[in-house]
Amino acid sequence: MGADLNAELSKKTLIFGLKVWQIIGIAVALFIVVILFLSVCLTSRKKSRKTKNKIPLSQIPTVSKEIKEVRVEQVSANEFVPRDGILLTIHDKSSDKESDKVMVHLGLGKMKNGDNCSYSDSFNHLEKDGGGSQSGEEGSSGTVTVYRHSSSHPITAPSPLTGLPEFSHLGWGHWFTLRDLELATNRFSKENVIGEGGYGVVYRGQLINGSPVAVKKILNNVGQAEKEFRVEVEAIGHVRHKNLVRLLGYCIEGTHRMLVYEYVNNGNLEQWLHGAMRHHGYLTWEARMKILLGTAKAVLTSMYYKTAMLSQVNLVDWLKMMVGSRRSEEVVDPNIEARPSTRALKRALLTALRCVDPDSEKRPKMGQVVRMLESHEYPLPREDRRHRRNQGSSVEIESQKEYSDTDRSESRG
């Protein structure tokens, strides 16, 4: 048997007179070379695709470990399997008569590979029986966009009430995708810009459930920005206070960092103080004091969550100069019709000066600020102050020494 096989393998063939075993050997070697070549090609293609998708490390701001990034990418519709109850919410964006699109949040599905996904898109608005919006494949001209979410971080189900993602894994707020916010802000159009702060541009937007929102797009080239984002998301997000604009959620995708706030349609304090809202009138002294106190209380609520950056240095210098040269009365906005009493003005200025003491150790605690502003006894008359100081000092009493120049001139006056 063995001898037969040997004889067969040793037979010469017509291919260059090579023996059978030689031909087999060459074929096997060629096969191995081809397999090796193909696997090298595939590996290098995968690698180059990965590096293409990767953003240089220097451009990716570091986020807290608590905040997980969602990898979202568009895939073709046949790669996913929708779950039951596809249609969750229809928001008719055409109500403003400018667009004939209906935005449809379709819901949740599963990728063929087992990953969770959500999918949504806008369809042409269908006029039917007087303009009601209709959903579904029939007549739709849009293609469904599927968002794939990493399986290690399953997406949260949209709330049946709002159509928005449910609370984020941080225990508060919604976790928006970039696409959610693009849809809300008309792709961050210039017309939707409502302001610009130190950390980014703020856009007006409308969520899928119709709620107006302010979307702050954090500039990722500002050093403080990532810190600002983290502080807001991890700390301010938990805080509820009637004087603080509520943070509704956030978006982290690639290098994008965005904060979504409830929309305040009443202008901002700067606009009220510097005349941009003058068609609505001017703030009275009482209203200003209320804002001051409300702000102090809000800061007290959110303290050492947030380290505010003071951008009022010139204002502070000006105030000190005015008080130092006994022109306190002149710092009151001339547009206020009912001027504050001397005592009320002194209370406000004294508190303000204490808060901007160059020695941060000497600045009052926010609780003391609230007490100073709320106390009608404050500032104490000089005799009472001397008397109380003999009994034991408090910051409020001590702070009045700082104001002594003006104080003396006011008492004389």
Ligand SMILES: Nc1ncnc2c1ncn2[C@@H]1O[C@H](COP(=O)(O)OP(=O)(O)OP(=O)(O)O)[C@@H](O)[C@H]1O
């Ligand atoms: N929730 C909101 N509702 C309506 N408008 C807003 C809202 N948040 C911000 N804005 C507008 O956008 C502007 C910029 O806001 P942002 O919070 O970025 O900066 P800021 O508070 O003015 O300054 P800074 O960045 O130094 O804190 C505001 O002055 C305001 O006009």
